[in-house]
Amino acid sequence: MELYHNSMSVCSQKVRLVLREKHLRPAEHNLNLRAGDSTRAEYLKLNPNGVVPTLVDRGAVIVESTVICEYLEDAYPDPPMRPKDMVQRAAMRIWTQRVDTGLHAACGVISFAVAFRRQLLEQPAEAIEQYIASKPIPEMRENIRQTLKLGVQAPQVASAVKTYDRIIGLMADQLDHTPWLAGNEYSLADVALLPYACRLEHLAMSWMWDHRATVARWLERCRTRSNYVGIADYLDEHYLALMRESGESARPALEAVLGT
Numbered sequence: 001m002e003l004y005h006n007s008m009s010v011c012s013q014k015v016r017l018v019l020r021e022k023h024l025r026p027a028e029h030n031l032n033l034r035a036g037d038s039t040r041a042e043y044l045k046l047n048p049n050g051v052v053p054t055l056v057d058r059g060a061v062i063v064e065s066t067v068i069c070e071y072l073e074d075a076y077p078d079p080p081m082r083p084k085d086m087v088q089r090a091a092m093r094i095w096t097q098r099v100d101t102g103l104h105a106a107c108g109v110i111s112f113a114v115a116f117r118r119q120l121l122e123q124p125a126e127a128i129e130q131y132i133a134s135k136p137i138p139e140m141r142e143n144i145r146q147t148l149k150l151g152v153q154a155p156q157v158a159s160a161v162k163t164y165d166r167i168i169g170l171m172a173d174q175l176d177h178t179p180w181l182a183g184n185e186y187s188l189a190d191v192a193l194l195p196y197a198c199r200l201e202h203l204a205m206s207w208m209w210d211h212r213a214t215v216a217r218w219l220e221r222c223r224t225r226s227n228y229v230g231i232a233d234y235l236d237e238h239y240l241a242l243m244r245e246s247g248e249s250a251r252p253a254l255e256a257v258l259g260t
Contacts, residue, residue, distance in 0.1 A: 001026035004046065005053040006033050007234040010107060011065035012053045013195035016230030018069045018188070022076045026055070034119070039134065066096050069188050083185050092182035095189035099196065103167050106160035107196050113147045113157045114203050114254075115239075115246040121148065152253045161257045164200065167193075168208055168215060175214035179221065186225070194222050198231055202240055204247030205254065 003019070003026040005012035019026065031037035031052055039050045047054040047063045055062045055071070062071045073081050083089045120128055128148070135141045147154040171193065174181055181189040197219055200208060209215040222228060 001058075002029065002056040003027070003053060004029045004031060004043065004056075006031050006038075008236055008239050009033070009052050010104070010195035010199055011051070013198070013231045013234070014065045014191055015053045015055065015068050015072075016234070017191045017194065017227050018072050018081065018230075020227035020230040021079065021081060021191075021225075022072060024072070024076060026057075036134075066100055066192065069096075069191060073188065081186070081188050081191065083182050083187055085183065088183035088185070088187075092187045092189040095181050096192045098167055098170070099192045102163050103193075103196055106163040107199055109143075109147075109156050109160035110164065110203065110205075111199060111243075112144070113152050113154055113160075114250045115243045117147055117151060118242065118246060152250045157254075158257045161254055164196075165208060165258055168197075168212060171218070172209070172212035172215050175218050179218070181218075190218075190222060194219075195231065202243045202247075204244050204251065207251065207255070 001024065003012075003015065005015065005028065007030055031043070033052070037043065038047075038052055043054075044050055046056070046061055049063065051063075053063075053065055053068060055068045057071075057075065062068050069081075083092060120131060123131070132141050132144050135144065143154070143156055146156070151157075171181065178184055180186050181193060197215070200206060201219075206216075223232075
C-alpha cells in the first residue's frame, strides 16, 4: 500500500485518520504542492486530476478522499467506521456529501484569501502568472486574481464564510443530541468534518463556534482518539504560524460578514 499525500492537505488528513484508525501504515509520498509535485507527469499517470491524496493498494489506484475512505472501510472493515444502523449510516453519508458539495470549496477560498495569498504575493510576477495559468478552469483563474487583489474583501470570501457558518450550525444542532455527527458512534462523518474544523482553528477562526459549545467538545473528543495523529503528526509549524497570524488580522473583516 502506498499513499501520495500532503502534510497539511485537508483531504489527505481525512484519509490518514482512517488509515490510523485501522492501524494501516502505507509507504508515504509527501508531495510538495507549492513546487508542483502533483502536476508532474509521473503523478498525473496515477491521478489525472493532479490533486492529493491518491492511494495505491495491491495494484489498484484509488482517488478522491471520500471514495478512498469508503474503499478502506470496505477493504479493511475492522474496526468499523460506518454505523450499524441504516438511518445513521445514511446520515453519515449526508455529512460526507456536505463536505464534497460545498465545504471543501469554501475551505479553499478562505485558506487562500486569509493566508496562502500572502505566500503567493511574495513570488515574482512571472511565478504568480504561471500559478494562475496552471488552473484549468477560467472561473478559478479569475477568482484567484480577484483574491490576490482584494484579499478577504473578495466577493467569494463572504459566501465561503457563510457556507462554513451554516455547516458548523448544522454540526451544533446534531451534537446537541448525540456525541458524534452520525449518532452514537464515531464514523466517517466525523473523519470528514474534523480536518475542516481544524483548518478553521489553525486560521484563528475558532470564534465561529464560541457560541456552539457542543462543537468545541466534539473537537476535543476527536483529539483524544489515537487516530488523531493522522493530523497532529504532520502539522507544519511554518504554515501554522502563517495561518494563525493572518487569521488574527483578518478576523474583524470575517466577523463582519456574519454580523458578529
